[in-house]
Amino acid sequence: MLEFRTVGGPRASSAPLAPRPGVSTMQPADAKPIRVLLVDDHQLLTGALSQMMSLEPDLRVVGVAGSVAEAKAMSRDRVDVVLMDYRLPDGTGAEATRAIKARWPAARVVMLTALNDDETVLESIQAGADGYLTKDRAVDEVVNAVRAANAGETLLPRSVIVGIAQRVASARDRGLERRQVEPLTPRELEVLKTLAEGLSTPEICDRLFIAPNTLRTHVQNIMGKLRVHSKLEAVAFALRHRLVEPPRSEETLY
Numbered sequence: 001m002l003e004f005r006t007v008g009g010p011r012a013s014s015a016p017l018a019p020r021p022g023v024s025t026m027q028p029a030d031a032k033p034i035r036v037l038l039v040d041d042h043q044l045l046t047g048a049l050s051q052m053m054s055l056e057p058d059l060r061v062v063g064v065a066g067s068v069a070e071a072k073a074m075s076r077d078r079v080d081v082v083l084m085d086y087r088l089p090d091g092t093g094a095e096a097t098r099a100i101k102a103r104w105p106a107a108r109v110v111m112l113t114a115l116n117d118d119e120t121v122l123e124s125i126q127a128g129a130d131g132y133l134t135k136d137r138a139v140d141e142v143v144n145a146v147r148a149a150n151a152g153e154t155l156l157p158r159s160v161i162v163g164i165a166q167r168v169a170s171a172r173d174r175g176l177e178r179r180q181v182e183p184l185t186p187r188e189l190e191v192l193k194t195l196a197e198g199l200s201t202p203e204i205c206d207r208l209f210i211a212p213n214t215l216r217t218h219v220q221n222i223m224g225k226l227r228v229h230s231k232l233e234a235v236a237f238a239l240r241h242r243l244v245e246p247p248r249s250e251e252t253l254y
Helices: 043-054 068-074 093-103 118-127 139-150 158-168 186-196 201-208 212-226 231-240
Strands: 034-039 059-065 081-084 108-113 131-134
Touching (some): 034 068, 068 093, 081 139, 093 108, 093 118, 108 139, 118 131, 118 231, 186 201
Parallel strands (some): 034 059, 034 081, 081 108
């Protein structure tokens, strides 16, 4: 479960969820608050997150849903970031994610769950999730994750990426039918490799010597060619079909 501590309290035993170097996650002074929807049936958790976010001027919790049905209903109004549990009383977070993404394609959905198995991660990614965090994070770290997700960062532990790659190599995945996709250019493959490494936008731009707008164009082209809906889904597809090699380090990125 999440550790209910405030900023400046004792550090959690898990790796820090701090903004990546070179990544600004703060909103401009005149920007509208980030609209956050919480989807979890554990009231203690959603209450702690709501209380924490109420202290942040750049965040606004616009709804708290405890089921898939409530999540669908509360997402009728625009949301920017959704913190989504996977296991809900009337279904899964993947189902709710698909519905929210269909209505608000630009919304960022971060799975926040106690489940960390590869099947759950893959289903969440294929549903359109933009990030995946486990509930061993401290509350203030999750708040930082909301800002990072809103800024376009991909939130995925490197160990999870490695786990997906290992699952791909397992016998049950060898029979997967290979999807026919448009070939990627050498540059697009370079970009895809950096995404699989979990690099941030500034880090990718620095490594490849390209501007953020150019990177954005490459990412859009990659997603179009692979027929996926998020950077995470592109990474999962690339690892499944061995378009890129998985990262070797187990070091946590987020």
